[in-house]
Amino acid sequence: MPTSSAIEIHALTKSYGDRVVLDDVSVDVARGSRTIVLGPNGAGKSTLLEIIATIRTPTSGTVRIEGHDSREHLRDARRSIGLTPQSNALDPLATPTEIFEFQASALGMGRRAARVRARELVELFGLGDHCRKRIAQLSGGTRRKVDLAVALVGEPPVIVLDEPTTGLDPLARLDFWNELTRLNDTDPDRTLLVSTQDLHEAEVLATDIVVLRDGRVVAHDAPDTLKGRVGERTLTLAMADPASAQHLITKSRTAFQAEARAEDLVRLALPQDSNVLETALEDIGAMAGAVREIRLSEPSLDDVFVALASR
Structure with a gap:
């Protein structure tokens, strides 16, 4: 068969x-x-x-x-x-x-x-x-x-x-x-x-x-x-100023975190198969005027290769 x-x-x-x-x-x-x-x-x-x-x-x-x-x-x-x-x-x-x-x-x-x-x-x-x-x-x-x-x-x-x-x-x-x-x-x-x-x-x-x-x-x-398996999707926002970034971290229902390299940047890890992104976008929409840039980063095959194929 x-x-x-x-x-x-x-x-x-x-x-x-x-x-x-x-x-x-x-x-x-x-x-x-x-x-x-x-x-x-x-x-x-x-x-x-x-x-x-x-x-x-x-x-x-x-x-x-x-x-x-x-x-x-x-x-x-x-x-x-x-x-x-x-x-x-x-x-x-x-x-x-x-x-x-x-x-x-x-x-x-x-x-x-x-x-x-x-x-x-x-x-x-x-x-x-x-x-x-x-x-x-x-x-x-x-x-x-x-x-x-x-x-x-x-x-x-x-x-x-x-x-x-x-x-x-x-x-x-x-x-x-x-x-x-x-x-x-x-x-x-x-x-x-x-x-x-x-x-x-x-x-x-x-x-x-x-x-x-x-x-x-x-x-x-x-x-x-x-x-x-080797990485996670990440949503990164560039806010108008550090105060706006802190406000989003404080008020959002999701776990936004401050980026150490810049006080106006915030980052959110997006687990697979969850509604975190939907909730985050609703919270972002409430203060859309303070958002300068949104970037969604996906793990790549480079990450897979480094994590699994390299010694």
Whole structure:
């Protein structure tokens, strides 16, 4: 019976001699999610993705891809995965069309079916102006699109991407993020597993986040849930003068506090899932003429990374 998890990892370890790279990793990746793996250098991100993609074998533990054990049913597990590696591995003298057709043939498609699939991918990724150019002639962003398209030749339900936008300029990164989101949105069952050190990339893409530290999973949850664990929303007001700030602190039904750095600033911590903000806004409205500025601050993935991923 199909489960709600596209990837199921249980008690996974990977060691090289005395060096432990992955230590008892257990995590389920929800089907249809865009799951981001975060962690500092050396946390084990690339090793984890390579084991999931069946490039490396674990020392112990199990990995199931769409229900297929990656050791007992290797062929089925591999057919369920498309991989976009960290480094571009495309033949610089080939064209995108040639690469797509070759990959399709390697997956067992006949010549006619391979040509049809190549044309579909050219159209899907907007590569019409580039499909006859050599890879060496393409920009970094376009080469990355070709990398992603190669992973989709066999229409696998799981796409694994290892730091996919490293080295791309900001516009190319944004374009690539849009492609990933579109692929996920157009097929609700397609799962994206992405390793990155770019916290903005994680902020844009993630529906779920896995945090690795020293080869172990230290957190796995939705981005907003993780943010709530490590920080809190804060409402900060700049008042007209210190007297107004003190009046708000005294009269408000909520726990406004004075800011030590400036006597005209007041701050209110906003617990998750409470009506504190609604009450505070009512009290602020009663003396709106004395308010110069209101700022709502949210915890960020930077806070999550510092609190959970750093040693």
